[in-house]
Amino acid sequence: MENNSRRGFMGKAFGAVAAVGAVGSLVAMKKTWDPLPSVKAAGFTTLDMTTYQEGVMVTEKWRGKPIFVLKKSAEVMENEKGNPEAEARNIKIGNDNFMVAIGLCTHLGCIPAFRPDENDFLCACHGGMFDASGLVKKVPPPRGFDIPPFKIDGTNLILGEVGPEWQSMKDNGVTL
Amino acid sequence: MAHFTKATSVKDWLNQRLAIDKVEKVMASEYWIPKNINFLWAMGMVLVVTFVLLLVSGIFLLMYYVPTVDEAFYSVNYTIMREVDFGWLWRHIHGVAASVVFLVIYIHMFTGIYYGSYKKGREMIWISGMLLFVTFSAEAFSGYMLPWGQMSYWAGMVITNLFAGGSLHADGLVEWIRGDYVPAQAFLGRFFMLHVLLLPLAIVGLIGLHFAALRIPHVNNQDGEEIDFDAESKKYLDGDKAGSKVIRFANDFMSKDIMVVGIFLIFFFYLVFWNYSFALDPVNFDPADGLKTPAHIYPEWYFLWSYEILRPFNIDLGLILFGFAQVIFVFLPFLDRSPNTCPANRRGTMFKVWFWLMLSNMIILTAMGKLPPEGVFSTIGLVAAIVFVVQWLALPFITSREKKV
Ligand code: FES
Numbered sequence: 319m320e321n322n323s324r325r326g327f328m329g330k331a332f333g334a335v336a337a338v339g340a341v342g343s344l345v346a347m348k349k350t351w352d353p354l355p356s357v358k359a360a361g362f363t364t365l366d367m368t369t370y371q372e373g374v375m376v377t378e379k380w381r382g383k384p385i386f387v388l389k390k391s392a393e394v395m396e397n398e399k400g401n402p403e404a405e406a407r408n409i410k411i412g413n414d415n416f417m418v419a420i421g422l423c424t425h426l427g428c429i430p431a432f433r434p435d436e437n438d439f440l441c442a443c444h445g446g447m448f449d450a451s452g453l454v455k456k457v458p459p460p461r462g463f464d465i466p467p468f469k470i471d472g473t474n475l476i477l478g479e480v481g482p483e484w485q486s487m488k489d490n491g492v493t494l
Numbered sequence: 495m496a497h498f499t500k501a502t503s504v505k506d507w508l509n510q511r512l513a514i515d516k517v518e519k520v521m522a523s524e525y526w527i528p529k530n531i532n533f534l535w536a537m538g539m540v541l542v543v544t545f546v547l548l549l550v551s552g553i554f555l556l557m558y559y560v561p562t563v564d565e566a567f568y569s570v571n572y573t574i575m576r577e578v579d580f581g582w583l584w585r586h587i588h589g590v591a592a593s594v595v596f597l598v599i600y601i602h603m604f605t606g607i608y609y610g611s612y613k614k615g616r617e618m619i620w621i622s623g624m625l626l627f628v629t630f631s632a633e634a635f636s637g638y639m640l641p642w643g644q645m646s647y648w649a650g651m652v653i654t655n656l657f658a659g660g661s662l663h664a665d666g667l668v669e670w671i672r673g674d675y676v677p678a679q680a681f682l683g684r685f686f687m688l689h690v691l692l693l694p695l696a697i698v699g700l701i702g703l704h705f706a707a708l709r710i711p712h713v714n715n716q717d718g719e720e721i722d723f724d725a726e727s728k729k730y731l732d733g734d735k736a737g738s739k740v741i742r743f744a745n746d747f748m749s750k751d752i753m754v755v756g757i758f759l760i761f762f763f764y765l766v767f768w769n770y771s772f773a774l775d776p777v778n779f780d781p782a783d784g785l786k787t788p789a790h791i792y793p794e795w796y797f798l799w800s801y802e803i804l805r806p807f808n809i810d811l812g813l814i815l816f817g818f819a820q821v822i823f824v825f826l827p828f829l830d831r832s833p834n835t836c837p838a839n840r841r842g843t844m845f846k847v848w849f850w851l852m853l854s855n856m857i858i859l860t861a862m863g864k865l866p867p868e869g870v871f872s873t874i875g876l877v878a879a880i881v882f883v884v885q886w887l888a889l890p891f892i893t894s895r896e897k898k899v
Contacts, residue, residue, distance in 0.1 A: 353669060353672075353680065354673070357673070357678075377785055382674065382784055383676055384784070384785045426656065427652055428652065428787045429786065431787075442788075442790060442791070443652065445868065457808055458805075458807070458808055458812065459809075
């Protein structure tokens with residue numbers, strides 16, 4: 319009897335040691351699977367906004383993701399008048415208005431194609447559509463294109479750094 | 495035991511140490527198989543053979559494949575396909591087997607459903623089988639990533655995005671799974687590991703469990719008849735081979751299995767040598783490009799039905815129904831409330847209709863999943879997806895009203 323409870327105690331004690339080890343190794347496994355510091359650090363891209371032409375959609379690259387940059391024409395701006403959702407997404411640099419967005423469909427992440435005649439984006443994967451400000455025109459995408467964190471620096475746009483304009487977009491729920 | 499005598503032969507020497515006589519009886523010569531089963535019961539053996547083909551061809555591919563984003567594509571499409579002598583053969587065997595194995599799994603599954611082989615004491619066979627199906631799916635998906643072509647990259651993008659959970663927007667989780675913001679080196683490396691080590695290990699373990707689950711309740715038969723295996727095997731051993739309802743697995747039943755496997759292999763190697771291209775998507779012959787999506791993204795044919803369930807709905811509902819479709823088959827033994835274990839066609843109209851409707855509906859979903867999501871195809875897909883869900887929800891009700899036959 320006494321023997322049994324001794325064995326029981328030993329079993330529990332060593333069980334506890336093993337459990338601590340198991341939890342520790344789970345932490346190590348989780349962290350090993352995390353993105354590497356070098357991946358996280360290589361996160362900034364600077365765009366010179368004077369180089370873009372009206373109505374021509376250019377795809378840039380930031381953190382491996384495509385970034386859509388579209389300098390809006392007067393016609394597009396006219397269409398957007400009175401649409402607060404679209405206006406809230408404008409990025410103003412000097413006198414120009416830009417749409418800058420992560421070019422991945424918010425549904426499952428395909429890259430929608432720009433259609434210059436329609437001034438919109440069509441996602442071939444499941445038929446989603448976005449307008450020239452990046453708002454959803456046709457589901458399944460649950461929300462408009464996400465806007466990458468940016469900071470305006472004269473006529474440059476630094477992607478990956480949080481500026482006041484982006485912060486207020488985020489606070490107002492314009493982007494995630 | 496632990497009492498050894500001087501061995502009289504090599505066999506005796508081994509017998510004292512490994513009990514090979516006993517093992518042979520348990521696994522083969524006294525493993526009893528009912529007589530009234532048809533060729534559909536040979537699919538298990540067909541799957542074993544296909545799995546071995548995958549393993550062997552995979553080992554040969556592994557020797558030249560390079561798991562880096564810069565070299566993966568060329569190591570497959572140039573080195574293995576052109577430089578390595580017979581490299582093309584291993585790749586075609588691997589590709590064709592990866593596709594055909596799912597065809598056979600589906601036949602195996604629907605055979606089980608048709609004959610009620612998941613019922614009464616055979617639940618664990620069914621559940622372990624469905625776990626195998628899920629693991630095979632993960633194995634197929636991770637393997638699909640490795641050539642690092644356009645479809646690989648974008649399938650990886652789309653499927654990992656599913657883990658964001660729609661409106662939950664768990665981007666952190668997605669980035670953790672990928673080890674990067676987009677599929678890149680970390681992603682390729684870990685999927686390579688999963689494909690060649692962890693998942694195959696799990697598959698081998700699950701195959702063991704699947705077989706163990708079969709050993710005690712024994713295999714079902716064409717009439718769902720309850721056989722007293724002890725009594726019938728005794729009859730057989732006493733010499734009444736004709737009167738007994740069972741036969742030995744080896745070598746009696748094996749001969750039939752091997753015949754079916756033989757026919758299967760002829761068909762299989764016909765595909766490998768003359769029609770391998772069906773298993774290789776043309777889009778995947780472009781190297782991965784993170785800045786260009788192919789016009790249509792679709793998975794391999796065996797995932798199309800569940801992909802189509804995801805497609806017609808908004809993202810949250812789509813995800814929920816997709817998840818539902820992935821797991822619901824596991825619960826089949828518990829959703830089927832009827833006492834009958836017999837072929838679907840003898841279980842009364844309700845289940846008969848349920849079975850054939852489920853089978854045709856999944857074929858329709860598969861076809862719609864391949865077609866572009868436009869116009870009438872979207873509508874058919876939507877209806878079929880709803881029918882699929884409704885059928886599963888209705889199953890407990892229609893089966894509990896079934897009369898005992
Ligand atoms: S990924 Fe764009 S609509 Fe699904």
